[in-house]
Amino acid sequence: MQPRNMSMSGVVDLAAVKAAQEAKAKAEQARAQAARQGGGGGVSPADLVIDVDEAGFERDVLQRSTEVPVVIDFWAEWCEPCKQLSPVLERLAVEYNGRFVLAKIDVDANQMLMQQFGIQGIPAVFAVVAGQALPLFQGAAGETQIRGTLDQLVQVAEERFGLTGLVVDPEAQPGAAQQAPATPAGPHDAALEAAVRALDAGDLGGAVRAYQNVLNEDPANMEAKLGLAQAQLLQRVQDLDPQQVRKDAADKPDDVQAQIAAADLDLVGGHVDDAFGRLIDTVRRTFGDDRDAVRVRLLELFEVVGAEDPRVVAARRALARALF
Numbered sequence: 001m002q003p004r005n006m007s008m009s010g011v012v013d014l015a016a017v018k019a020a021q022e023a024k025a026k027a028e029q030a031r032a033q034a035a036r037q038g039g040g041g042g043v044s045p046a047d048l049v050i051d052v053d054e055a056g057f058e059r060d061v062l063q064r065s066t067e068v069p070v071v072i073d074f075w076a077e078w079c080e081p082c083k084q085l086s087p088v089l090e091r092l093a094v095e096y097n098g099r100f101v102l103a104k105i106d107v108d109a110n111q112m113l114m115q116q117f118g119i120q121g122i123p124a125v126f127a128v129v130a131g132q133a134l135p136l137f138q139g140a141a142g143e144t145q146i147r148g149t150l151d152q153l154v155q156v157a158e159e160r161f162g163l164t165g166l167v168v169d170p171e172a173q174p175g176a177a178q179q180a181p182a183t184p185a186g187p188h189d190a191a192l193e194a195a196v197r198a199l200d201a202g203d204l205g206g207a208v209r210a211y212q213n214v215l216n217e218d219p220a221n222m223e224a225k226l227g228l229a230q231a232q233l234l235q236r237v238q239d240l241d242p243q244q245v246r247k248d249a250a251d252k253p254d255d256v257q258a259q260i261a262a263a264d265l266d267l268v269g270g271h272v273d274d275a276f277g278r279l280i281d282t283v284r285r286t287f288g289d290d291r292d293a294v295r296v297r298l299l300e301l302f303e304v305v306g307a308e309d310p311r312v313v314a315a316r317r318a319l320a321r322a323l324f
Contacts (some may be wrong), residue, residue: 043166046174052103056108065128068166069100069157071136071150074114074124076107081140082123083218088143089125092150098166099154100127127153130161151208160309175230187220188214195227195313206236207231229303237264255289256282260297267301276315283322295319 018181052060052072061070073089074080084240086104093102107114107122117126117133125136136149157163193212211228214221242265260283266275279298283291298319302312 016127042172043098043168045067045094045168045170047103047166048098048168049104052105052110054112057113061128062131064101065132066130066163068098068163069153070102070103070128070309071153072103072105072117072128074117074119074122074126076122077293078108079122085123085125085140092143093145096154098155098168100150100165100194101185127257128230129157129163160306162308163319188218188224192223192227195224195231199227199231204231204235206264225303226306229300233264233268233301233304237261237268240265242261254285256286256293260294263297263301267304272305272311276311276318280315280322281320285320295323 026311028185045238050060051097055228062068071089072081082254089102093100105113107119117124118316119138121138123140125139125141127134127136136153137145144157155306162309191210191214195207195214195288197203198206198210208228208231208241211224211231214224215228218224240261245261245265248258252258259278263278264270265274266278276298279294280300286294298315305312
C-alpha cells in the first residue's frame with residue numbers, strides 16, 4: 001500500500017523500465033484488438049475517474065501506473081478550493097481520453113496515505129508513473145496551468161516510460177480497466193528479479209553476474225543492459241572518497257581520470273546533466289587515447305540512463321558536435 005519510488009540511487013528505475021516495456025506492449029495489443037473489433041476492447045470513460053482508498057492503493061494506483069499515468073487528487077469534503085479544483089480535473093481526465101487516470105483520495109478517510117505522501121495542505125495533486133510518485137502542484141490552480149502540467153506529464157510518461165495511455169471505448173462497460181489480462185512472465189523474469197534484489201541489497205558483484213547471465217542468453221534484453229550498466233557504475237564508485245574526487249576534478253580540469261570519476265559520482269547522485277556536460281567538455285579539451293577514454297565512459301553512462309531519455313538524446317547531439 002505504501003507509495004514507492006523504485007528508482008535506485010537516482011539513476012534509473014529498472015522496475016519502471018520493465019513495467020514500461022510491458023505497458024507499451026499491452027497498449028499496442030489493446031489498440032490492435034480495438035481496431036479488429038471496430039472500436040471495441042477499450043475501457044469505459046467512467047474508468048478514467050476513480051475513488052481510491054488505502055486498501056486499494058496498491059492495485060488502483062501503483063499497479064495501474066504501469067499502464068497509464070495516474071493523477072491523484074487529495075481532497076476533503078470541507079475543503080472549498082477542492083470543490084473548485086476537483087471538477088476541473090474530472091473533466092480533463094475525460095477530455096484527455098485515456099492519457100491519464102484520475103484517482104480521488106479523501107484525506108479524512110485515508111490519513112495514512114496523506115502522511116506517506118508528506119502532504120501539508122489540500123488540495124494537493126500528485127502523479128504516479130510506473131510506480132514513481134511525482135508532485136504536480138498544491139493549492140488552487142488555473143485550468144491553463146493544469147493543462148500545461150498534464151501535457152508535460154503525458155509527454156514524460158510516453159517518452160521516458162513508454163506509457164501510451166488507455167484505449168477508451170464509450171460503449172465499454174465500467175470496470176473494464178481492471179479486467180485486462182495479466183502480462184505473461186518473460187523467460188528471464190526470475191533472473192532479472194534476482195538481479196534487482198542483489199542490486200538493492202548492495203551485492204553489486206552478484207547483480208553484475210546475474211545481468212550478464214541474462215545477456216549471454218538474450219543480448220538484446222534492454223532491462224539487463226540497463227541493469228548491468230548501473231551495477232557496474234555503482235561498483236566503480238563504491239570505494240571512492242567523494243570529497244577527494246571532487247577536489248581532484250576541480251584542481252585538475254585536464255586530468256581525464258579525475259573528470260571521469262567525478263562524472264560517475266554526478267550520475268549516481270542523480271545529476272545527469274552535470275555528468276554528461278562534464279564529460280562532453282572534457283572531450284572538447286582532449287585528443288587521442290584520452291578523448292577516446294572519455295567518449296567510451298560517456299557512452300556507458302548513456303546506457304545507464306537509457307537511450308530514449310531526452311537528456312541522452314540531447315547529450316548525443318552535443319557529443320557529436322564536440323567530436324566533429
